[in-house]
Amino acid sequence: MKDLFRMLIILFAVTFSFSLLGIKGVQAEEEKTLEEEILEILQEKEAITPEKYEELKKKVEGENAKEAKRPTVGFKKGFSLETADGNFKLQPYMKLRSQYKAFEANHPTNNDFYMRAARLGLKGAVYRYFDFNVAGEFGKGSSCLWDGYMGFNYLPEAKLRIGQFKQPFSLEWYSPADWRDFIEMPLPIDNLTPDMDIGAMFHGNLGKEVLNYGLSFSNGTGKNTSDTNDEKDIVARIVLSPFNSSNNLFLKGLHIGASITYGNQEAQRDEMRRKGKFQTAGETPFFQFNNGILHDGARTRYGGELCYMIGAFSLKGEWVRMTLDDLYHPTDGTKDDFDIDGGYVSLSYILTAEHQPFKDGKYGRITPKQNFDPKKGTWGAVQVVARYETLSIDSELLTKGYADSTKYTDEAEAYTLGLNWYLNDIVKAMINYTSTDFNGHIVKDGVKLDSEDLFLVRIQLVF
Numbered sequence: 001m002k003d004l005f006r007m008l009i010i011l012f013a014v015t016f017s018f019s020l021l022g023i024k025g026v027q028a029e030e031e032k033t034l035e036e037e038i039l040e041i042l043q044e045k046e047a048i049t050p051e052k053y054e055e056l057k058k059k060v061e062g063e064n065a066k067e068a069k070r071p072t073v074g075f076k077k078g079f080s081l082e083t084a085d086g087n088f089k090l091q092p093y094m095k096l097r098s099q100y101k102a103f104e105a106n107h108p109t110n111n112d113f114y115m116r117a118a119r120l121g122l123k124g125a126v127y128r129y130f131d132f133n134v135a136g137e138f139g140k141g142s143s144c145l146w147d148g149y150m151g152f153n154y155l156p157e158a159k160l161r162i163g164q165f166k167q168p169f170s171l172e173w174y175s176p177a178d179w180r181d182f183i184e185m186p187l188p189i190d191n192l193t194p195d196m197d198i199g200a201m202f203h204g205n206l207g208k209e210v211l212n213y214g215l216s217f218s219n220g221t222g223k224n225t226s227d228t229n230d231e232k233d234i235v236a237r238i239v240l241s242p243f244n245s246s247n248n249l250f251l252k253g254l255h256i257g258a259s260i261t262y263g264n265q266e267a268q269r270d271e272m273r274r275k276g277k278f279q280t281a282g283e284t285p286f287f288q289f290n291n292g293i294l295h296d297g298a299r300t301r302y303g304g305e306l307c308y309m310i311g312a313f314s315l316k317g318e319w320v321r322m323t324l325d326d327l328y329h330p331t332d333g334t335k336d337d338f339d340i341d342g343g344y345v346s347l348s349y350i351l352t353a354e355h356q357p358f359k360d361g362k363y364g365r366i367t368p369k370q371n372f373d374p375k376k377g378t379w380g381a382v383q384v385v386a387r388y389e390t391l392s393i394d395s396e397l398l399t400k401g402y403a404d405s406t407k408y409t410d411e412a413e414a415y416t417l418g419l420n421w422y423l424n425d426i427v428k429a430m431i432n433y434t435s436t437d438f439n440g441h442i443v444k445d446g447v448k449l450d451s452e453d454l455f456l457v458r459i460q461l462v463f
Helices: 002-020 034-044 050-068 187-192
Strands: 072-075 079-082 089-103 112-126 130-137 144-155 158-165 197-206 211-218 233-240 254-264 277-279 285-288 298-310 313-328 335-350 381-393 411-422 427-444 447-462
Touching: 034 050, 112 144, 187 277, 187 313, 187 335, 187 381, 187 411, 197 233, 233 298, 285 427
Parallel strands: none
Antiparallel strands: 072 079, 079 089, 089 112, 089 447, 112 130, 130 144, 144 158, 158 197, 197 211, 211 233, 233 254, 254 298, 277 285, 298 313, 313 335, 335 381, 381 411, 411 427, 427 447
């Protein structure tokens, strides 16, 4: 992973060096160059003959033609380097998310400053229709490959992506983590949705983005992990925006979607996602399969989603169910099927009247109308958010000994209030308060907890 880090640093340096060497910026097509203006002045003053003017003008035009073929460097929410014909493009990017979490006094977990994400990446295109994205993640004291894929995008209706990428499931999961409304994802999305995975995906938009879809075939074992069997997972998501082309304010922002995954698993507990652990926004485990549990059957996920945006207001909600067939208990040799499901609903309002964009089946970055600049009396954009969420686990997982009923619970629900401050389109500050209630109690480091109160603060920089 050190080699990956060095490679990304070198690519960053090369790209920025081009800009320092004076590669030309974007110039308006009809804008006259300084040389052309000087020639016109000399002609008007009759300092040169008409013949000499035409001769020098042709030389200037020849130099300008050469200049026009040079790559352009630009900055729009990030640096980019692009050839004049648009066939090649490089865009280095960086994501830093610094966080602080604080619990109520009786919680056994220490309050902590930590790096939630520290990511360096490079994306771009070669010969226009072939794109790529590679990124290394260095947050939380570890490092790994995050994104690592290539794509073919000749048809916007049918693009192909191959490598390691985010699986097309759930509105909240599929939307960019940097621009989500809350610091952490809701319980059912964080614990039930697929992880980053390795595979191939077809995706695209149809009918002026009235329909967005993704269809992926993947290992089903998560990022940087080999498959545990010959079977592959199928992941599919479809989003309908039936009034996307409408001018009706009350209908244009309606988006509805559905997701599904299916695949056969052969996984010991420690080969499951997070080693079979479900956790809160504060990373407190409230359920975990016992060691020795084997999943030797089908895993199916279903999801439904709604996103409604009108002006500065948005309503989002999802429901997700995961079905585990043929969980094997090593003690008595029995196999059982179980369901785990949950949902959330969230509200947000942008006090400074900006709109949250929705494109390609996901919501994105809020761009302030005025950036933070106290000298000019401008303060960026401010958003208030609220969310309710719940996750229910089949109680027989506890009663039949698949998990420790003295330490874990079969249900958790949470309420979150938050405030987001977009200082500009790159820097964002967030604060969340989350109160989580457990059905009965859980045991964390020997301490019984029937609830968890958590403050989260994040400062992030993304370009």
